[in-house]
Amino acid sequence: xxxxxxxxxxxxxxxxxxxxxxxxxxxxxxxxxxxxxxxxxxxxxxxxxxxxxxxxxxxxxxxxxxxxxxxxxxxxxxxxxxxxxxxxxxxxxxxxxxxxxxxxxxxxxxxxxxxxxxxxxxxxxxxxxxxxxxxxxxxxxxxxxxxxxxxxxxxxxxxxxxxxxxxxxxxxxxxxxxxxxxxxxxxxxxxxxxxxxxxxxxxxxxxxxxxxxxxxxxxxxxxxxxxxxxxxxxxxxxxxxxxxxxxxxxxxxxxxxxxxxxxxxxxxxxxxxxxxxxxxxxxxxxxxxxxxxxxxxxxxxxxxxxxxxxxxxxxxxxxxxxxxxxxxxxxxxxxxxxxxxxxxxxxxxxxxxxxxxxxxxxxxxxxxxxxxxxxx
Numbered sequence: 001x002x003x004x005x006x007x008x009x010x011x012x013x014x015x016x017x018x019x020x021x022x023x024x025x026x027x028x029x030x031x032x033x034x035x036x037x038x039x040x041x042x043x044x045x046x047x048x049x050x051x052x053x054x055x056x057x058x059x060x061x062x063x064x065x066x067x068x069x070x071x072x073x074x075x076x077x078x079x080x081x082x083x084x085x086x087x088x089x090x091x092x093x094x095x096x097x098x099x100x101x102x103x104x105x106x107x108x109x110x111x112x113x114x115x116x117x118x119x120x121x122x123x124x125x126x127x128x129x130x131x132x133x134x135x136x137x138x139x140x141x142x143x144x145x146x147x148x149x150x151x152x153x154x155x156x157x158x159x160x161x162x163x164x165x166x167x168x169x170x171x172x173x174x175x176x177x178x179x180x181x182x183x184x185x186x187x188x189x190x191x192x193x194x195x196x197x198x199x200x201x202x203x204x205x206x207x208x209x210x211x212x213x214x215x216x217x218x219x220x221x222x223x224x225x226x227x228x229x230x231x232x233x234x235x236x237x238x239x240x241x242x243x244x245x246x247x248x249x250x251x252x253x254x255x256x257x258x259x260x261x262x263x264x265x266x267x268x269x270x271x272x273x274x275x276x277x278x279x280x281x282x283x284x285x286x287x288x289x290x291x292x293x294x295x296x297x298x299x300x301x302x303x304x305x306x307x308x309x310x311x312x313x314x315x316x317x318x319x320x321x322x323x324x325x326x327x328x329x330x331x332x333x334x335x336x337x338x339x340x341x342x343x344x345x346x347x348x349x350x351x352x353x354x355x356x357x358x359x360x361x362x363x364x365x366x367x368x369x370x371x372x373x374x375x376x
Contacts (some may be wrong), residue, residue, distance in 0.1 A: 006028045023079065093119045093126075142176065157197075176303055184246055198233065210273050294317060314355075
């Protein structure tokens, strides 16, 4: 709801969404009653760290937090970008901070070159491997010209110690282009990485063999690589990505339990199979992009010139549904959502449809312009 010209929300859910869209729209936002009933009320360390990151890449923003940390008033400034360093909270992975940067970096004044330090792979957030395999290709497709866009992992860091180092560089754009993306195609190959940190190198091979055993039941073009790191904390995991013949990328990951977790230790074979099953579920869900890319693509559609953009997605994640609501609040953009009717060639039977029901999302962009970039 809007109170005195300020969008006002309750609770700690979707904290990043609200700050990202407030920054892009230039609208102030107030968030109240943050964990007021919790034994530890107020902002968590990673949320305060995220606020510092937003403040770091912008100029002129005003952030007011009350004494208990249960209320935040954010008046956005201008995104400036530049060459920056940021140490991420070890409560969350680097992916927690990297996802918002993908949405904001395009609209900075100068190209963003930021070094993030922290945990590269954890269970809560998309790992750097997933973002590099899934979100990067989508961004390249939307940008068309991707000069200066890169995401490099210089060092891998697992929880709880972290120690990972990631460098993200992104060019700036004055405007985006509208697009219609309705063909997701069929999976033609699967690639992936089996990584370990401070465990026996044979663990990576055990994960790889288990995952490959599952994939080979459906596809022959499977290739997984090994990565053995010497991080500060022990752990292992596997990230796999499926590429379709229409240039779509679907990604999934599984990893071992962190040392401080109370749950039972996972075998490498279990982790490998879990990663394979998660990717197969992502393939079943289908769509032109996978689950972690849904909010980013919808934001790009909303910010395009005043023209029609379309995309076919699998079932919407709850996070994506709330993102659509927030887009309506900040930009007054609504999406038309229809059931997608698949087109069949003459030699295909309609009964041959596989996977979950797809959705066709259509919207007219708001004609967003990056005013901080100036004329090009």
